[in-house]
Amino acid sequence: MxxxxxxxxxxxxxxxxxxxxxxxxxxxxxxxxxxxxxxxxxxxxxxxxxxxxxxxxxFQSYVDLFVNQPFLRWMFNSLVVSISVTIFAVVLAATAGYAFSRFKFKGRDASMIGLITTQMFPVTMLLLPLFIIMIRLGFYDSYWGLIIAYAATALPFTVWQMKGYYDTIPYSLEEAATIDGASQFTTFYKIILPLALPALAITSLFSFMTAWSEYLVAAVLIQDKDFFTLPLGLKMFSSNMEVAWGLYSAGAIVVSIPVVLLFLSLSRWLISGLTLGSVKT
Structure with missing residues (x-):
């Protein structure tokens, strides 16, 4: 003990x-x-x-960061991409995880294994396929290219995480709701999702951080400086000969603030989400 x-x-x-x-x-x-x-x-x-x-x-580095550098533009781009990725990932992971948890269909096990298998390969292996796919779709050098790439990267983990949490929710709750006349969608939306808030918090945080701090994929898919995200923008402060350490450090501090605020706002559900906590009734 x-x-x-x-x-x-x-x-x-x-x-x-x-x-x-x-x-x-x-x-x-x-x-x-x-x-x-x-x-x-x-x-x-x-x-x-x-x-x-x-x-x-x-505080001159902070003043230069916001006044003399396009930092606000980079932050806007990162917020657009990260919030979009979070919305897509939460919606798709919540529904896909529920389907994997509650329904048995042909190819279910193979699909789940396929999802987790993608996590075994480094991101560098995905760069060339992503590059080719985004060019063919016409999403190269655009928000949509990054949103699709980041959502695809986050979904394998989040789908499995949501599926694991749904497994801890007794199916008897849904049976009781069905007997009372609730439809499948009503049961999912009004009963299951409220119980899955801790898992949704983890999914949101993971999805946001995946897009917010990623550099390598953005460096391949984005060349237009108008679409630079924060990691790409901060990289401009360094070169082969010198690094603007003041601007680089100030930018790093400011970039961390949204993630900290998001973590604090979701901390109420994080512990139970990570441990796949018990059901509340």
Missing amino acids: KKNVRKLSFFEKIAAYAVLIFFSLFSIYPILVVFSISLRPGDRLLSKSLAIIPPDFT
């Missing part, structure tokens, strides 16, 4: 909290370093000072 944290002795609690604090600081420190670099004047990467806030700090 595992010990309950509330029953730990005083010294065991001290040791547990010390370990947690250590690893928390270990995780946060790189972010603080990046923030510190963004406050340094010029493009200084190295400094003798260990202070997080430099004595001669300045």
Whole structure:
């Protein structure tokens, strides 16, 4: 039997909290370093000072990022693509996962194996097929090219994740609703989906992050600077000869904010979604 944290002795609690604090600081420190670099004047990467806030700090990098660089355009492009991918992935994963969980049809097992098999190959293997497909569809250098590519990348995991969660919901709930005269769609929409909110939260977060921070696929499918997303735009701050460390660091800090806000807004459902929690009645 595992010990309950509330029953730990005083010294065991001290040791547990010390370990947690250590690893928390270990995780946060790189972010603080990046923030510190963004406050340094010029493009200084190295400094003798260990202070997080430099004595001669300045917010000029942030001002230049929003005023002198097309950063807002890159952010708009990323938001359009990421939100679209999230909507498509949530809708398709919610319905496909339900179909795999509740219905038996020819090719069901083969389809599920095919979905999970795609996760075994690196993204680099998909670049050439995606490139050819998007050109033939006329979606190269467009929002639709990125949306389709990212949604296709996110769906295998999200479909399996939703299917696993639906499996934990008793089928007796649907049988009771059917006896009461509810249609299949009404049962799914009004009974199953509300119970699956934790899994939908995980699906939303994973889909958004897949599109928000991806660089490699975007670098292949997008050449027009008007459609550059944030990863492509931030890459412009570096070259073979020099890197604008101030702008690069400031951009990295700003880019992380939407993901953190999304994580905090969904944190209510994340733990139960990750552990495929129990059914609420």
